[in-house]
Amino acid sequence: xxxxxxxxxxxxxxxxxxxxxxxxxxxxxxxxxxxxxxxxxxxxxxxxxxxxxxxxxxxxxxxxxxxxxxxxxxxxxxxxxxxxxxxxxxxxxxxxxxxxxxxxxxxxxxxxxxxxxxxxxxxxxxxxxxxxxxxxxxxxxxxxxxxxxxxxxxxxxxxxxxxxxxxxxxxxxxxxxxxxxxxxxxxxxxxxxxxxxxxxxxxxxxxxxxxxxxxxxxxxxxxxxxxxxxxxxxxxxxxxxxxxxxxxxxxxxxxxxxxxxxxxxxxxxxxxxxxxxxxxxxxxxxxxxxxxxxxxxxxxxxxxxxxxxxxxxxxxxxxxxxxxxxxxxxxxxxxxxxx
Numbered sequence: 001x002x003x004x005x006x007x008x009x010x011x012x013x014x015x016x017x018x019x020x021x022x023x024x025x026x027x028x029x030x031x032x033x034x035x036x037x038x039x040x041x042x043x044x045x046x047x048x049x050x051x052x053x054x055x056x057x058x059x060x061x062x063x064x065x066x067x068x069x070x071x072x073x074x075x076x077x078x079x080x081x082x083x084x085x086x087x088x089x090x091x092x093x094x095x096x097x098x099x100x101x102x103x104x105x106x107x108x109x110x111x112x113x114x115x116x117x118x119x120x121x122x123x124x125x126x127x128x129x130x131x132x133x134x135x136x137x138x139x140x141x142x143x144x145x146x147x148x149x150x151x152x153x154x155x156x157x158x159x160x161x162x163x164x165x166x167x168x169x170x171x172x173x174x175x176x177x178x179x180x181x182x183x184x185x186x187x188x189x190x191x192x193x194x195x196x197x198x199x200x201x202x203x204x205x206x207x208x209x210x211x212x213x214x215x216x217x218x219x220x221x222x223x224x225x226x227x228x229x230x231x232x233x234x235x236x237x238x239x240x241x242x243x244x245x246x247x248x249x250x251x252x253x254x255x256x257x258x259x260x261x262x263x264x265x266x267x268x269x270x271x272x273x274x275x276x277x278x279x280x281x282x283x284x285x286x287x288x289x290x291x292x293x294x295x296x297x298x299x300x301x302x303x304x305x306x307x308x309x310x311x312x313x314x315x316x317x318x319x320x321x322x323x324x325x326x327x328x329x330x331x332x333x334x335x336x337x338x339x
Contacts, residue, residue, distance in 0.1 A: 001017070001018065002015050002016060002017045002018075003015070003016045003052075003081040003082075003083060003084050003085065004084045004085075005022065005025065005026070005081065005084070005085045005086075005087065006084075006085070006086045006087070007031075007086075007087060007088070007089060007091065008050050008086050008087065008088045009088065010091075012031065012091065014026060014029035014031055015029065016080075016081045019080055020080070021057070021076065021077055021078065021079060021080055022047070022054070022076040022077075022079045022080070022081060022085070022087070023035055023038060023045050023075075023076035023077040023079075024038075024077075024101070024191070025081075026076065027095075027097050027100075027101055027194065028100060028101055028102070030096060030097060030100065031091060031096070032091040032092045032093050032094065032095040032096040033045060033076060033089065033091060033092075033095055034089070034090070034091070034092045034095050035076070035077065035095060035194075035196075036196070036336050037063075037077075037149070037336065038077045038138070038149060038194055039077060039148075039149055040057075040058050040061030040062065040063050040075055040077055040078050041061070041062055041063050041312075042063055043062075043063035043064065043065075043068075043075065044063075045063075045075055045076040045077050046063070046064070046068060046073050046074070046075060046076075046089075047073065047074055047075075047076050047087045047088060047089040048071075048072065048073055048074075048087065048088040048089070049072065049074055049085065049087055050085075050086040050087060050088055051085065051086040052081065052082075052083045052084055052085035052086060052087075053081075053082045053083045053085075054074065054079040054080060054081050054082060054085070055079070055080045055081075055082050056074065056078055056079055057078045057079070057080065057146070058078045061075055061078050063075050063077075063078075076089075094196065095196065098132060098198070099130050099131060099132065099135075099193055101137075101191060101192050101193055101194055102191070102192075103189055103190070103191045104125045104126075104127060104189070104190055104191075105125060105126075105187050105188075105189060105190075106123035106124055106125040106160070106162060106187065106188060106189075106190050107123060107124060107185050107186065107187045107188075108121060108122070108123055108182055108183065108184050108185060108186050108187075108188070109122050109123065109124045109161070109184070109185075110122040110184075111184075114165060114216070114250050115247065115248055115249075115250050116247055116248075117167055117168045117248075118165060118166070118167045118168075118213075118214060118216070118248075118250060119165070119166060119168070119178075119179065120153060120163055120164065120165045120166075121163070121164050121166060121178060121182075122161060122162075122163045122164075123161070123162045123163075123164070123188065123190065124159065124160050124161045124162070125160040125162070125190065126160060127160055128156070128157065128158045128159075128160055129152075129154075129156055129157050129159070129160050129161055129162050130156050130193070131152055131156050131192060131193035132156070132193065132195075132198035132199065132225075133155060133198060133199040133218075133221040133222045133224065133225025133226075134151070134195065134197050134198040134199050134218045134219075134221055134222045134225070134307060134334070135151070135152060135192065135193040135194060135195040135197075135198050135218070135221075136149050136150060136151040136152065136192065136193065136194055136195045136218065136336065137149070137150065137152065137162065137164075137190050137191060137192025137193055137194065138150075138190070138191045138192060138194070139164070139174075139188050139189070139190055139191075140188060140189040140190075140191070141174055141177050141178065141182065141188055142188075143177055143181070144173055144174045144177055145173075147189075147191065148174040148175075149194070150164040150165075150166055150214070150217070151164070151165075151195070151214070151215075151217040151218035151221065151309065151336075152164060152192075152193070152217065152218070152221055153165045153216070153217035153218070153220045153221050153254075154221065154224070155221065155224050155225055155228060162190055163217075164217060165214055165216050165217035165220070166178060166179075166214055167213050167214040195218075195336045196334070196336065197218065197307060197309070197334040197335050197336045198222075198334075199221075199222045199225045199226060199229075199307075200305060200334070201226075201229055201231055203305060204234065204235065205235070205303060205304055205305040205332065206235045206236040206237070206238070206300075206303065206304050206305070207222070207223075207226055207231070207232075207235060207236070207237040207238070207304070207305050207307070208237075208238045208240070208293075208297070208304045208305070208306045208307065209222055209223055209237065209238070209239045209240070209307050209308070210240045210241075210242075210289055210293065210306070210307070210308035210309075210310070210318060211239075211240070211241050211242070211251065211308065211309055211310055212241070212242040212243070212289060212309075212310030212311055212314045213243075213248075213310050213311055214310075215308070215309030215310030215311075215314075215315075216241065216250060216251050216309075217309075218307075218309045218336075219239065219241075219251070219307060219308075219309055220251060220254045220255075222307050223237060223239060223254075223255060223258060223265065224254075224258065227258040227259060227260065227265075232258075232259075232260045232264045232265060233264075235264065236264050236265075236266070237260075237264060237265045237266070238266055238268065238296060238297070238304075239251060239255055239265065239266065239267050239268065240268045240269075240270060240289055240292065240293065240296070241267070241268070241269050241270070241289075242269075242270045242271075242272060242288065242289035242292075242310070242314065243269070243270075243271060243272070244271070244272050244273045244276065245271060245273055245276035245277070245280065246271055246276065246277060246280040246282045247280070248271075249269045249271070251267065251269075252267045252269070255267050268285065268292070268296060269284055269285065270284075270285040270286070270287060270288070270289050270292050271284065271285065271286050272286075272287065272288050272289075274286050288314075288317065289310075289314060289318070290314065290317040290318045290321050293318070293321070294321075294326075301322075301326050301328065302326065302327075302328055302329075302332075304328075304332065305332050305334075306322060306328065306332060306333050306334065307334045307335065308334075308335045309335060309336065315335050318335075319333065319335065
């Protein structure tokens with residue numbers, strides 16, 4: 001089953017097939033549909049339904065406000081067309097996929113523990129893995145009602161490997177299923193790549209990567225991508241990782257493997273819980289990463305290309321600090337919100 005989608009007010013149209021959401025169908029067809037999380041939380045993919053019918057996957061998705069609902073707006077990431085549609089949305093050239101997302105089957109080929117609750121799952125498909133450093137993909141896991149989005153930690157490769165660093169979330173069905181039930185050689189469906197917070201190499205600015213929790217994965221991928229592209233021959237890369245307690249800190253081992261570690265690459269761990277730090281005998285940085293970032297960069301903040309990923313409160317605090325307090329140009333700030 002396929003449906004024709006027409007964008008009101010312009011000549012653009014595309015085709016939706018199968019159970020693709022409106023957003024996935026648009027991106028698969030190279031349409032610059034605005035989006036971020038693609039999971040119903042951020043609200044970036046709002047659109048007006050002019051004609052036709054859709055099946056809404058998550059009617060209560062927090063990405064819509066009550067005002068949006070009164071006006072009849074929908075989220076493209078939560079709508080599956082059930083007829084031909086006419087929609088109204090302002091497309092964004094920045095959202096046109098650099099690499100067209102696709103679905104593939106991949107089997108689990110390895111697992112590596114990173115911390116007590118963070119683990120890297122390595123999958124391999126039959127075709128080359130093509131994505132940009134910092135992007136994410138969705139994984140459909142048997143027994144979980146909807147796909148989950150996770151960032152890749154490795155780089156594009158001809159071997160077809162997709163590495164995901166995933167944190168076990170208490171009562172999180174997908175993460176617990178991966179940790180407890182998925183075994184070597186089990187298969188999942190991967191759909192990607194997606195995401196706009198990928199590595200930029202069109203400027204000479206130093207690079208700052210800020211991560212917390214499983215936000216480690218895209219930041220490690222960006223650091224690896226910068227090193228592989230030779231960007232760190234002329235630039236510095238500051239890597240800041242925040243954890244609640246010292247046992248949550250990670251990332252240094254992956255950075256140590258890169259050329260330039262200790263020279264052009266520096267690692268700055270930060271613990272947010274002072275009591276945990278004291279009990280563990282931690283003598284390093286204590287506080288929230290968004291508070292510590294200005295201490296590191298000072299008046300050089302506006303000279304950086306800044307990437308960050310982590311829990312919503314962390315990313316929100318960093319975004320507000322950079323844009324409101326320091327007035328960093330938006331084009332120098334790169335992040336994808338997860339919910």
